[in-house]
Amino acid sequence: MASGRILVAQGGGPTAVINQSLAGVVLEARRFGHIERVYGARHGVRGIVDEDLVDLSQETRHHLEGVAATPSSALGSTRDKPDLAYCQEIFKVLRAHEIDHFFYIGGNDSSDTVRIVSEQAALAAYPLRCMHIPKTIDNDLVGNDHTPGFPSAARFVAQAFAGANLDNASLPGIYVGVVMGRHAGFLTAAAALGRKFADDGPHLVYLPERTFVLEHFLADVKAVYDRLGRCVVAVSEGIHDASGAPIATLLAKEVERDAHGNVQLSGTGALADLLCDEIKDKLKIKRVRGDTFGYLQRSFLGCVSDVDQREAREVGEKAVQYAVAGAQSGSVAIRRVGDYAVDYLLQPLEAVAGKTRVMEDEFITASGNDVTEAFRLYLRPLLGTGLPDAYRLRHNPVAKVLGTGSRG
Amino acid sequence: MASGRILVAQGGGPTAVINQSLAGVVLEARRFGHIERVYGARHGVRGIVDEDLVDLSQETRHHLEGVAATPSSALGSTRDKPDLAYCQEIFKVLRAHEIDHFFYIGGNDSSDTVRIVSEQAALAAYPLRCMHIPKTIDNDLVGNDHTPGFPSAARFVAQAFAGANLDNASLPGIYVGVVMGRHAGFLTAAAALGRKFADDGPHLVYLPERTFVLEHFLADVKAVYDRLGRCVVAVSEGIHDASGAPIATLLAKEVERDAHGNVQLSGTGALADLLCDEIKDKLKIKRVRGDTFGYLQRSFLGCVSDVDQREAREVGEKAVQYAVAGAQSGSVAIRRVGDYAVDYLLQPLEAVAGKTRVMEDEFITASGNDVTEAFRLYLRPLLGTGLPDAYRLRHNPVAKVLGTGSRG
Structure with missing residues (x-):
């Protein structure tokens, strides 16, 4: 049944490490023999409805590593929030291109988009694995210890x-x-x-x-x-x-x-x-x-946190493992399991979408x-490591000779 | 005649490497056996007239290296521009503390301050070596290929x-x-x-x-x-x-x-x-x-240029060499002699003070x-070296199946 075609897109505000997640998806997908193509949509859901797709399968691993280390959304982003009609257009394109895995890297609003698309797919009985991959400098996704992008901005x-x-x-x-x-x-x-x-x-x-x-x-x-x-x-x-x-x-x-x-x-x-x-x-x-x-x-x-880079890469990899190997839909989340270590879990889309964590x-x-x-x-x-340090001179005052300066 | 006391201060807007020049002065001065003390004035000329001095001779070399790598003016800075009366106060303090070498690290306005102080010293027949050490992110000092601080800001x-x-x-x-x-x-x-x-x-x-x-x-x-x-x-x-x-x-x-x-x-x-x-x-x-x-x-x-760090250190060192070994006053300047290499020269204070270079x-x-x-x-x-690079995805478009998106 599975076509083995993945579509990945990036939504919302860019971060310093959102391309790590993109590279994580593309490179992890290469481990699965039945994945024949990984497409990217340019400028998020907007690129899907416009059929503005690129074939990421043609990227070299070496070049993808360069993109991964580059800030901002390499595929382009969008602020569009799909409604029902918009989602019907999305399905039309996904079906036409025989896509069966949809990965959307983004924050609050993007997770809500994934939820809507997933629900529309279910209503249309279209077999689509929908994964939300977390990203936001605001760190406001519920169910996460923190979200990729936040540590580098922090x-x-x-x-x-x-x-x-x-x-x-x-x-x-x-x-x-x-x-x-x-x-x-x-x-x-x-x-x-x-x-x-x-x-x-x-x-x-x-x-x-x-x-x-x-x-x-x-x-x-x-x-x-x-x-x-x-x-x-x-x-x-x-x-x-x-x-x-x-x-x-x-x-x-x-x-x-x-x-x-x-x-x-x-x-x-x-x-x-x-x-x-x-x-x-x-x-x-x-x-x-x-x-x-x-x-x-x-x-x-x-200016980037190496911890953030690593985790952003991993949420992309985990998304592919959950969706392709596990045949699941959901939102990948980060859980802290040590000081400092993390593990990942899959949350239901409804648990994350449209909700806002505050401090x-x-x-x-x-x-x-x-x-x-x-x-x-x-x-x-x-x-992360290698934070620059700041030193100040130690205070060794020189005794005044004249007393308080006349202009002091 | 020489007391072997140096006073160094920092004026104008801070830069990422102005403390390299400070460290250059202090550490280079230690090579000269007859220099008994290196004082720093806190907050530029303001600290001189207020007798707000610290003894930099008590700093360890290791700690000075930490300060050198820290941005902003470790001694503090000022926007004060001394007039005649202000300069007379400066002399009073310099004389009372038996200072015979005055180093002022700063830009346009600071070089003018050094010129005024130097002229007042001459008028008062006070033996004072006055050195202006260049610093400005604006890169607007005449007679310089560029000025320390500019490369890092750039x-x-x-x-x-x-x-x-x-x-x-x-x-x-x-x-x-x-x-x-x-x-x-x-x-x-x-x-x-x-x-x-x-x-x-x-x-x-x-x-x-x-x-x-x-x-x-x-x-x-x-x-x-x-x-x-x-x-x-x-x-x-x-x-x-x-x-x-x-x-x-x-x-x-x-x-x-x-x-x-x-x-x-x-x-x-x-x-x-x-x-x-x-x-x-x-x-x-x-x-x-x-x-x-x-x-x-x-x-x-x-965010700092290693080239800038090195040169900012060197202008401090050269200032000490010109003043202490060479018994000269003036403004240290950077000259480009190769692609890429620099040498230093001493300009008359009048050649730099109050003048503005533009592009x-x-x-x-x-x-x-x-x-x-x-x-x-x-x-x-x-x-400098190690500039981060930016990669973009190569454009491998996927052929449209549906044609132009209905929402495009």
Whole structure:
């Protein structure tokens, strides 16, 4: 019955390691003699309905390894979310090309797409193995210890804040760095892993899991500034007021939404600028700088966790094993089984699709503006090996000869 | 006559390798038996007048190597620009501590500070060797092939655009990345080194060496978008209209100036947002994203050029050789003597101080929106070894079975 044709696609936002999963699928499939072809759809489900397919069977192993080590989605991605009619088009193409295994590498929204496609296939009595392969820098998939893509983005954020902290220590003032993460604060929280010394920033971390109150934020910043003469702040793009309205949209002229109904939060510096203006206006502090990490944090070429690379490869391999050898459909998940070691399991698509994990309470301090040691222990092994270290001069003061400087 | 006391300080914006120069000074000074002490001033000239000095002689070689590999100014920096009264305070402190060698690691403004201090020392008949050690990510010091700090920042920018290009290819649209560089476009131009394939971005590069005309910009973006369905743009924060007014300030509510009279261009996302709004409004393109690289490009922990590290170390060493062994004052400069090799020379302080190098015409295309092959040849060796590579899948299309997709 099985044709031995696989179709793989990539959906949602790119990551530094999503091509590892692609390579995992293609290379693992080669181990199975009856798999005659591995096709890739360009730009996710959009490429399926457009019959915009490429034959990955013609790729060399060596070249695939090069692609695997390259960030962003090599097949291209899409923000399309298939409805019933869209799915009927997908089936038409899958049937026409005699595809019997569909692998979709993506996050929340992509897993929901796989669920819908799988249900439509069942309704149409079409024999299709549907596998969702996890990927998201937001780390917001339920049933996973963490998701491929998050560790590398977290490493970027940690290294970025380690550097921003050094910069801020050199030229003191306020620094606000805005990090991606609509509903889940994991990536913003990763900023805390950039700390080494007790007085290192980020000194404050604001997450979408807690209500953002501007007055509290300003008081927090003032307290740190009064104590250290400087303050480094990590802020999630998804912070919101008590009503759930994103702070970012309080400023935006017009709100842009994608096909999933998500408000566009990235690709604009508005939130950082708003917060900096408030600090300047209300706290009368002069040197206030804001950066929005934007797309660099998910696609920077040259900042990747080797642990993330390995696991992203494995979820692709496991997907093929579950689907081709095991004749199952589902979503591959990562489970932590040691400090540090992982194993993989297959979840039902319904268990993952459309659900959002947020940071567990144990990861957030009672004050709501920092992360706990438990979070640091959770994240540290994911960042991988070879993290750059930061050294500071030891303080050996020279005795004053003149006394307090006249300009001091 | 010589007391054998050195004072070293760091001024202006931090870089990824400014501590290499600091280590170069301290470690090279140890070779000279009559140098009894190497002091560091905290936060540049501000630390001198405040007598906020540390004794670097007490640092171990091993620890100094760790500091050397850490980005940002380990001694702290300042934006202060000494006037006559300020310099008299500096002399008072230098004299009180019997300093006879003053090393200041910095850019344009810092070299001018060294010149003023040197002139004041001469007027006061105070025996002081004054050395300016070059540092700036802007690469805008005259008389230098390039300046330490620029190659590492350029590497960050090139890697960032290589990744942003991959991201943009995956989810097509317009991407605008704003890069530091007030008067000189070198760092923005480095974005072009992120290209590998002919259709890779950045497709357009806007530099402060050319007048920015919004209508031309929009026409350029439209032309690329019509051709490729996407467009990646590198823009200098310093772009200006025909009157010289920065495009960034056309938006800002209030303009912040530092002690040197420089308008604050960094630490705000306003320019990227302005340009993105114009593209959305005028070209009616929906997916338009802007990032402002901000402080990441000069302080990111973990992106550095090994060539830059080596040269930053050497300018520190050479400064000590010129001053201590040669009893000279001046500004250390880098000269290219091979492809690729450098040598160092000493310039008079007046030749460097307060002057600004901008990109040579041969580095900018006639169209004014890209760089030439000459620039790529100039920059490539500076980026160092081990640059990450980017691979894309080869295009092996699968023949359509159904014909053009009904939703295509």
